[in-house]
Amino acid sequence: MAYSTSVQRHKTREVGIDDHVVGGDNPIWVQSMTTTDTADASATLAQIKKLEDAGCEIIRVTVPKKADVEACMAIRDHITIPLIADIHYDYRMALACLEARTPSGRRAVDKIRINPGNIGGVERFKEVVRRAKDQGVPMRIGVNSGSLEEDLIEKYGFPCPEAMVESALRHIEIAESLGYHQMIISLKASHVPTAVECYSLFAQKSDYPTHLGITEAGSREYGTLKSAAGIGAILLRGIGDTIRVSLLGDPVPEVKAGFDILRATSRRINEPEVVACPTCGRLDIDLERIVAEVEQRMKGLKHPLRISILGCLVNGFGEAKEADIGIAAGSGKGIIFKRGVPIRHVKEEEMVDALWQEVMRFEEDTPPLESYLKKQEQKQQKSALTVLG
Template sequence: MAYATTVQRHKTKEIGIGDLPVGGDNPILVQSMTTTNTFDAEATLAQIRRLEEAGCEVVRVTVPKKEDVEGIKAIRDQIKIPLIADIHFDYRMALACLEARTPSGRRAVDKIRINPGNIGGEERFKEVVRKARDAGVPMRIGVNSGSLEKDLIEKYGFPCPEAMVESALRHIETAEALGYKQMIVSLKASHVPTAVACYSEYAAKADYPTHVGITEAGSREYGTLKSAAGIGSILLRGIGDTIRVSLLGDPVPEIDAGFDILRACDRRVTKPEVVACPTCGRLDIDLERIVAEVEEKMKNLTNPLRISILGCLVNGFGEAKEADLGIAAGSGKGIIFKRGVPIRHVLEADMVQALLEEVERFEEATVPLASFVEKEKKKQAKSGLPVLN
């Protein structure tokens, strides 16, 4: 369904992570991070495979010591998605990851992530940049409000957006001076307004792709809501080329949460969106049951449709018309709309099956809207259904 309000995407460079292009006009990717010890290759591999099954497109693993470098060597050949090495404090781990090869001879990592605030200073950063440049491996410059460089804290007094953006820009400048331009940038904070301001200010000054997230978001329920508020606000400014919903515990739920945020913001729709009216005194069908059944039956579909299920006739007709497919119902019966045109009467008992049939047939509606409307009006005039003007 076309909407008058669209978000203009922040134009960024295109950077390759393994076989995946990031930035430019490419899809916004959903990534996650393992919670295992990377040196335990078997456990880490098992978790990555669960993430892959959930739809994860890029995965990050922590590499704080030499044993973890051996772990990534064993893992990379056995997974399908790009592998990122997460580096903190010890720049030598970044160098080791950039040199590491798998048993098949391929590079063990597709990208490294470093934190400028704890990598050990400019000279060590430069050494990592040179190695990444020579290896042809991209790097994420991951600025974090909780570990900003000491001189910037002294300059600004606290990790404000201006300080975080300055950290990112000066590291970009250093890397570019060494002939390296394969960078992705993140400016993460746990405070949502700070994170939104950081990404907004960065996007006005640079065009390297961004990885977006709210760090230390919290437990699964609150962390998802907090991430939706923060990541969603940033996405709706057109900013973001990869995202991660950072939740406490098992990382697999992060994937559905990430795709749901993208879908809600209309930035990347990979399955149907079901819209339902809230429960109120006007409701006179079992809307909760119908919506739950529709969502369950469509959970594996990839049609990027907006489906509206409205349980009364007060707003139902108008709102159902705004969706690709919609039902306006009341008193145990309703009307199904396709692209704003009423196409069939249904009883409450038949609504789910009828809607699923229309989802399967939806490709038939790809003719120009004006032609489709005229055709349907003629059909409705014969059937006795109301004809929309």
């Protein structure tokens, strides 16, 4: 469910990928990519199943050889999410994927991703576009700062945002001249400011939906932080229709990181958000234990609630009132608030159970964050009028 925020989403056209629609007012989908040798269909399928269980909504596999195409034909009937073929260098693999069918007769891949910097030139790109159009299969044009076309490097001197956007627009124009419009665009860089500027500049010039990511982000810890900084900054500009957090190693943590970024930026919230005050010398309850127990209980819930747990009285009352359900505590006891109204007093040892009871009682037929976000927007508008007045 979509919720209004003070950030206006960049309006993009819609592109269907199997039963998922990218762009427009549709959800911002979370993607990942397998790390297995795609030709090992059993290992690749097993990893996709783990990613599905983690909540992954679109999956991409690398297809550099014919055996990988055959693996896609074996895999697609056994997964529930769209399958994307990632193509580099050999345009013939894109053509093969577009023609491939599973034993049940369905398409082996639901989308292809090509890199305009290494697909082999304009004529080969056109051949892929014509085949994709004939088959009715969407395509992601994935511009990457590390593999930009040579003529653009010569023109600009380095892979700057202007060069990357020109690459994307150039290939969009070629595809449109052939009557093809089922495109999603990505402009990935490992340098966060470059990536943010790329997507911002592209959004000024096009309404094609975009896939967000910070390429070569790095190890799990730093890569997650770097991706949050980059993807989050772009999302807060209202840009982005699918995302992938690219991390070194096991891809499963990419999925949670993606949903966490969407939740933190209020672009898509599909589970409770637990907010807690930082540790300081004013705490006089075991806040760390309470928060850990609350988060554990909330796992699996799909209510988009904002739950605030504050361990002292300095900011506790104000911040607890702004949450859907909040608690302001001190001296071994606390007050629970529901939508800003105090409803009960509890002892420290009762807090987790009491919060859980209130979550279960919460009105499921009313979007919980709607009132909170609208109130925040009204506060911002009132503050702006005060400054101007």
